[in-house]
Amino acid sequence: MVMSDQPRDGGSAVKVTFAGCGDAFGSGGRLQACIDIRHGEHAPVLADCGATSLSALRRCGFDPGEIGAVFVSHLHGDHFGGLPFLILDGQFSRRKAPIAVVGPPGTGERLAEAMECLFPGSSKVCRNFEVTVTELEPGRASTVAGVTVEAFQASHPSGAPALILRLALGGTVIAYTGDTAWTPEIALAAKSADLLIAEAYYWDKKVPHHLSHTDLTDHERDLTASRVVLTHMSADMLARVGQARHQAAYDGMVVSL
Numbered sequence: 001m002v003m004s005d006q007p008r009d010g011g012s013a014v015k016v017t018f019a020g021c022g023d024a025f026g027s028g029g030r031l032q033a034c035i036d037i038r039h040g041e042h043a044p045v046l047a048d049c050g051a052t053s054l055s056a057l058r059r060c061g062f063d064p065g066e067i068g069a070v071f072v073s074h075l076h077g078d079h080f081g082g083l084p085f086l087i088l089d090g091q092f093s094r095r096k097a098p099i100a101v102v103g104p105p106g107t108g109e110r111l112a113e114a115m116e117c118l119f120p121g122s123s124k125v126c127r128n129f130e131v132t133v134t135e136l137e138p139g140r141a142s143t144v145a146g147v148t149v150e151a152f153q154a155s156h157p158s159g160a161p162a163l164i165l166r167l168a169l170g171g172t173v174i175a176y177t178g179d180t181a182w183t184p185e186i187a188l189a190a191k192s193a194d195l196l197i198a199e200a201y202y203w204d205k206k207v208p209h210h211l212s213h214t215d216l217t218d219h220e221r222d223l224t225a226s227r228v229v230l231t232h233m234s235a236d237m238l239a240r241v242g243q244a245r246h247q248a249a250y251d252g253m254v255v256s257l
Helices: 053-059 083-092 107-118 184-189 213-218
Strands: 014-020 034-039 045-047 069-071 099-103 131-135 141-144 147-153 163-169 172-176 195-199 228-231 253-256
Touching: 014 053, 014 172, 034 053, 034 163, 034 172, 053 083, 069 147, 083 099, 083 107, 099 107, 099 141, 107 131, 147 184, 163 184, 172 184, 213 228
Parallel strands: 045 069, 069 099, 099 131, 172 195, 195 228
Antiparallel strands: 014 034, 014 253, 034 045, 141 147, 147 163, 163 172
16 A cells, blocks of 8 residues: 555645554564644644653654643553653643543543652642543543544453544544454444554464454455554564555654545
8 A cells, every 4th residue: 555645635734643653662673652643723642652752752853742632542551651751741841731631441540650650749749731631431432632532442451441542633534553452343443534553563473462464454345444554563563564565654754644
């Protein structure tokens, strides 16, 4: 599949930057999940915020203080572990604009626990900006920072329900699998989307609770998104990425929709 980096028409582009697209273990030297999405006059938002996200954003020339919302797929450290650092960075840089965090049930409690573990006392500090947490059950939707997010049930144990996310930004739709085994919910979330960002952890090895490249090709007829970009790849998958059916993300890659 050929990936176009140009907007579909003369309207306002949605720009997707894969600031971090690696797995939990830095395979290939890649940073953890951190997908920056910019759309019109709204504040930029993130899909996931892994522990390396501040470094990832700054490598791309982005100011973490601009981020208006973070949409979290699940509560593993390589997908949400950057939130304490993002919040504390805002505190020490004298941020005033609020940050919205949207994630699965349990996000608020897990975020407070992570902050206390990493920086004791930090969850109770009075700041000059508000941090709001919206917890989404699968099958529910919410609108935050100009983005309407719909949650679908993923298959990935993480101490709380894991989510597949469908983000609507004006007339543009981005679906994001997060980490999950194959489930028909992926096809529902990605139905007629402009972009599906899909995990491809291994080439064909069956690993519990994760997607392989073979899973995606086996279900290709079910995936009606216009474009697919692969992410969260292990060393096994990276070694064969030149054979992949879809384009593979790399840190810093930009896609305009």
